[in-house]
Amino acid sequence: MNIWKPHLGGRSWLGGIAVVAGFFLLNEAFVHGVFGYGLSAYYLRVITLVGISMVLAVSLTLVNGCAGQFSIGHAGFMAVGAYASAAVTHFGGAPFIALLEILPAWPVHTLRLWVSLAVGAAVGGVAGWLVGLPTLRLRGDYLAIVTLGFGEIIRVVLLNIEPTGGALGFTNIAQGPEVPGRSPDQRFALFLEETMFFWVALVATGTILVVGRLAYSSFGRSLAAIRENEIAAAAIGIDTTRAKTTAFVVSAALTGVAGGLYAHYDNYLNPSSFTFLRSVEIVTMIVLGGLGSLSGAIVGAGVLTILPEALRDLTRLFPPSVTAAAPFLASLPDYRMVLYALLLVGLMIARPQGLYGRREWPWLARLFLTRDGEKGVG
Amino acid sequence: MSEAGHRVVDAPSLLTAENLVVTYGAIEALHGVSLTVRKGEVVTLIGANGAGKTTTLKTIVGLLRPKYGRVIFDGVDVTGRPTHEIVGRGVALAPEGRGIFPDMTVLENLELGAYRQPDRIQFRRDLEQVCTLFPRVKERLKQRAGTLSGGEQQMVAIGRALMSRPSLLLLDEPSLGLAPLVTQTIFDALSELNRAGLTILLVEQNAHLALARSHRGYVLETGRLVMSGDANALAQDARVREAYLGQ
DSSP, X not given: OOTXXXXXXXXXXXXXXXXXXXHHHHHHHHHHOBTTBOOOHHHHHXXXXXXXXXXXXXXXXXXXXXXXXXOOOHHHHHHHHHHHHHHHHHHSOHHHXXXXXXXXXXXXXXXXXXXXXXXXXXXXXXXXXXHHHHHHTSOSTHHHHHHHHHHHHHHHHHHTOTTTTGGGOBOOTTTOSOOTTSOXXXXXXXXXXXXXXXXXXXXXXXXXXXXXXXXXXHHHHHHHHHHHOXXXXXXXXXXXXXXXXXXXXXXXXXXXXXXXXXXXXXXXXXXXXXXXXXXXXXXXXXXXXXXXXHHHHHHHHHHHHHHHHXXXXXXXXXXXXXHHHSGGGGGGGGXXXXXXXXXXXXXXXXXXXXXXXXXXXXXXHHHHSOTTSSOOOO | OOTTOSOOTTSOEEEEEEEEEEEETTEEEEEEEEEEEETTOEEEEEEOTTSSHHHHHHHHTXXXXXXXXXXXXXXXXXXXXXXXXXXXXXXXXXXXXXXXXXXXXXHHXXXXXXXXXOOHHHHHHHHXXXXXXXXXXXXXXXXXXXGSOHHHHHHHHHHHHHTTOOSEEXXXXXXXXXXXXXXXXXXXXXXXXXXXXXXXXXXXXOHHHHHHTOSEEEEEETTEEEEXXXXXXHHHOHHHHHHHSOO
């Protein structure tokens, strides 16, 4: 299993460069506008959050979709990754600020972000390993119980850690700790503000590629076997504990990266962002999209992030004369979460297998298949 | 009368279970089961529901850990080793209720049977052999395994087990829920595999058929072995006939 080996022919690196350049140009267009037409900060925010949601949903797919395990505590891994990477940025800024004196700004800022994200991934992965190793040895619903507990424990612990703000939240992450008598260094914060869409898009694409390559490898097959019949999977020689743990650790690490992106995007963290509801939201994304389908996870992340926002704008659907005649229409946005819930219920009744079931967009699946067109075996 | 024919009394033992005690929580399911399977043999474990037949198989293949006792396969003590390691040593299990992967195609099921087989050429050869053994499987390679009939699913389960090139095949009730004719087909295939050199340990409720196709048998009753011996002799035994053959 070599998930890094590109199977898109010899020119896959060209495609890679094109994608990176595309994201860069999009970022420039979104942030600075083109010919005077820009994207409002609000829409840019929604789009960026969609990207972070995609990272969350796609990485959860590896555990809940591919391996058929049930984690309902991924907000916990997101929180761990978010706080760890935010702490590195916040408290470990000094060497990078020193580097700014001798190097151009953007490589230093880029390096700083990636170091922080890498720490978020590592801490998320280690947390996943610690949670997964004892529970994934067992079959059944233990993982759900333990991850649920883990998520809550992490949140309560974060509420009580003073250096990262506790219940007040972790503020001015990119500026670093306040030093009396000196104004905070805003350079990294400004860099993040102007480039986060680019980084989120890049990480989301990378996550989709990594999870897709894993899902379509022999490793992914062994996860599918575990999902369909764990005893039979063991009986054909799959080390089920190891496969499940690997999937779980990879998923937790990627979720940690998503947390890191979230921390750097908002420049602020609060433990209340990582409640059980957050975990459920991620699960809902992949169930709505179709458990086990990456395309579904991508669409689910988009729908569930955009829908609550789109419902805010409901009154715009009606001209003023109509809202004047029927005032309750004007208050529709107040009921947006009710509508949101009803839409979800309706969708699950109409398509219980999710929007995509287990299917993928053919162009996406093609990225993951091995060169001879077979899903890797053995 | 055993159709498998030749006697293998003198062959060295391939699998030895010594005094296995297995518990589910506080309940003891096996109270000290010892059995031996020699190279080239077909051995049947018969017994009523709840006698501990499946538990014995699961313990041998490492899905359950015995409280006491040892499992020795091919001269190596594999007691308490993880299942994938025991399978890697050459034991294959076709689990109870067939245990196929229903949402995958038949071919994918067989491919997964070769999970530990890195050699693609060998894989093709093994696939060819399974297809020859079960022509029905060959017809349905592209079909979703869950849509197959019970007999076909059993064939897939056995075929998948064979794909790992085992030296010992464990079968948990291959006749379960199958029509008599299909059961015959499956047992014919098992006899053929045995003639080709495969050692088989079989768990069955269909004692009549199983004993007819085996060299030796063990009778398990509520977690204890109560009888053992030559399959013919067991099939003639008055107590066995009464309890398991309905005669």
